[in-house]
Amino acid sequence: MGFGTVGSAPDQVRVDGYDAFFARARVKSGYSGTATYVRSATARPDAARAQAFVDLPPGTAGLSSSRLHELDDEGRAVVTHHAGCVVVFNVYCPNSGATEDRAQFKAEFNDTLRAAMTLEMARGHAVVLVGDLNAVHDMRDMAYADELPSDWEPSSTWRWLDGLLALPQDGGLGMVDAFRALHPDATRAFTCWNTQTEARLANHGSRIDYVLVDAVLAPAVAACWIDADRMGSDHAPVVADLQLAALAPLPRAPPPLASIYLPELAGSQATIDAFVAAARSCEPAPSSLPRPAPKSKPKSAPASKPVTLRQFFTPHAAKPRRPATLPPPVAASPATRAVHNSTSTMQAWTQLLKPQTQDAVPLCRGHREPTKRLVVNKPGLNQGREFFICARPRGPRGDLRWRCSFFLWASEFKAAVRKRHRPSPATIDLTSSPPPKRARPLGRESPN
Numbered sequence: 540m541g542f543g544t545v546g547s548a549p550d551q552v553r554v555d556g557y558d559a560f561f562a563r564a565r566v567k568s569g570y571s572g573t574a575t576y577v578r579s580a581t582a583r584p585d586a587a588r589a590q591a592f593v594d595l596p597p598g599t600a601g602l603s604s605s606r607l608h609e610l611d612d613e614g615r616a617v618v619t620h621h622a623g624c625v626v627v628f629n630v631y632c633p634n635s636g637a638t639e640d641r642a643q644f645k646a647e648f649n650d651t652l653r654a655a656m657t658l659e660m661a662r663g664h665a666v667v668l669v670g671d672l673n674a675v676h677d678m679r680d681m682a683y684a685d686e687l688p689s690d691w692e693p694s695s696t697w698r699w700l701d702g703l704l705a706l707p708q709d710g711g712l713g714m715v716d717a718f719r720a721l722h723p724d725a726t727r728a729f730t731c732w733n734t735q736t737e738a739r740l741a742n743h744g745s746r747i748d749y750v751l752v753d754a755v756l757a758p759a760v761a762a763c764w765i766d767a768d769r770m771g772s773d774h775a776p777v778v779a780d781l782q783l784a785a786l787a788p789l790p791r792a793p794p795p796l797a798s799i800y801l802p803e804l805a806g807s808q809a810t811i812d813a814f815v816a817a818a819r820s821c822e823p824a825p826s827s828l829p830r831p832a833p834k835s836k837p838k839s840a841p842a843s844k845p846v847t848l849r850q851f852f853t854p855h856a857a858k859p860r861r862p863a864t865l866p867p868p869v870a871a872s873p874a875t876r877a878v879h880n881s882t883s884t885m886q887a888w889t890q891l892l893k894p895q896t897q898d899a900v901p902l903c904r905g906h907r908e909p910t911k912r913l914v915v916n917k918p919g920l921n922q923g924r925e926f927f928i929c930a931r932p933r934g935p936r937g938d939l940r941w942r943c944s945f946f947l948w949a950s951e952f953k954a955a956v957r958k959r960h961r962p963s964p965a966t967i968d969l970t971s972s973p974p975p976k977r978a979r980p981l982g983r984e985s986p987n
């Protein structure tokens with residue numbers, strides 16, 4: 540549960556059975572704030588923080604480090620990490636206000652929020668954005684659409700929200716608006732009304748509160764609705780039901796630098812033992828070495844057995860999946876020990892560690908399948924740049940039988956591959972490990 544505009548003291552808003560995480564304005568008390576409530580028994584986060592932008596390097600969105608802190612100082616975001624893989628941004632985006640300063644603040648907050656979401660996605664996390672975005676991007680979502688002047692043009696906020704929802708190959712983040720995805724034809728579905736004009740009575744409002752989910756999570760959205768009859772605020776709650784067990788066949792994708800994204804290891808995560816054993820197959824196989832298993836379809840998990848969120852998101856790194864075509868690890872018999880010391884071992888390592896060629900492609904995030912390389916033809920800044928997208932055909936967004944939202948510039952992939960082969964601490968930074976448990980307490984004491 541996410542709340543925006545929280546001004547009350549924490550003891551007034553305690554809820555039994557839930558952990559609560561608050562962000563409060565450090566600049567003007569009671570001015571703004573957000574709160575996230577998480578059911579303790581089932582979804583306790585791995586980490587939580589009251590700043591959305593604390594991780595971002597200076598220069599993000601063209602802003603200095605002190606400006607990034609200023610954007611965080613109004614308590615407009617609570618960020619929680621769940622099951623090592625899902626990051627929930629609960630935000631209260633600024634409104635335009637009356638002054639140019641506030642309009643600037645709003646634009647910078649929004650741009651920086653997008654940068655923070657992009658960073659989490661690059662770390663292999665699935666992002667959920669909930670809250671009052673103070674933004675509309677669809678005529679159907681505002682009752683006053685027919686009152687707009689004839690020279691009306693989409694605002695920068697409108698285009699910003701468009702950008703969060705646009706497909707990655709079109710320059711967007713590929714987020715999915717849970718309500719609109721399930722109710723594509725809904726009209727007059729508003730979440731906010733002007734209290735001064737009592738506009739709620741006539742349902743003359745706008746839809747500015749959202750649950751946006753990463754495209755990878757879109758198939759899990761079982762329901763989403765606006766609880767328009769619930770009073771007590773000028774906003775109505777938006778409720779989304781994500782059935783993460785429904786995603787069971789879709790494993791958590793490791794972050795972009797994981798070796799499974801390299802074509803020679805695609806989908807295999809072979810141990811060096813298996814690799815060496817396979818490399819020897821042209822030599823007479825000693826009877827002690829197992830033969831490669833015949834090709835067969837990989838066993839899929841029984842569809843009837845639902846899994847829990849934690850089971851589903853348990854990191855897979857400790858138990859790599861092995862394709863049926865690779866032999867199991869070889870027991871250390873004298874014969875195999877000899878192999879380890881032979882030149883074929885050296886060759887195997889060399890092969891494994893050599894820099895990637897032009898042919899290398901990453902795997903897509905949604906399916907972990909090899910992507911296809913394309914070139915931007917549209918005239919503009921990016922014309923001629925190469926990029927990778929999911930190789931599947933395009934279908935309805937969020938339906939993972941079709942193209943997922945994966946997008947990566949070829950230059951970024953090349954840089955990531957190059958970095959991976961340079962034995963420096965930087966490679967550790969980039970291989971984002973799951974967040975440490977309870978590492979960063981939430982609150983004013985958090986490191987700034």
Ligand SMILES: [Zn+2]
Nearest residue numbers: 903906929943
């Ligand atoms: Zn894909």
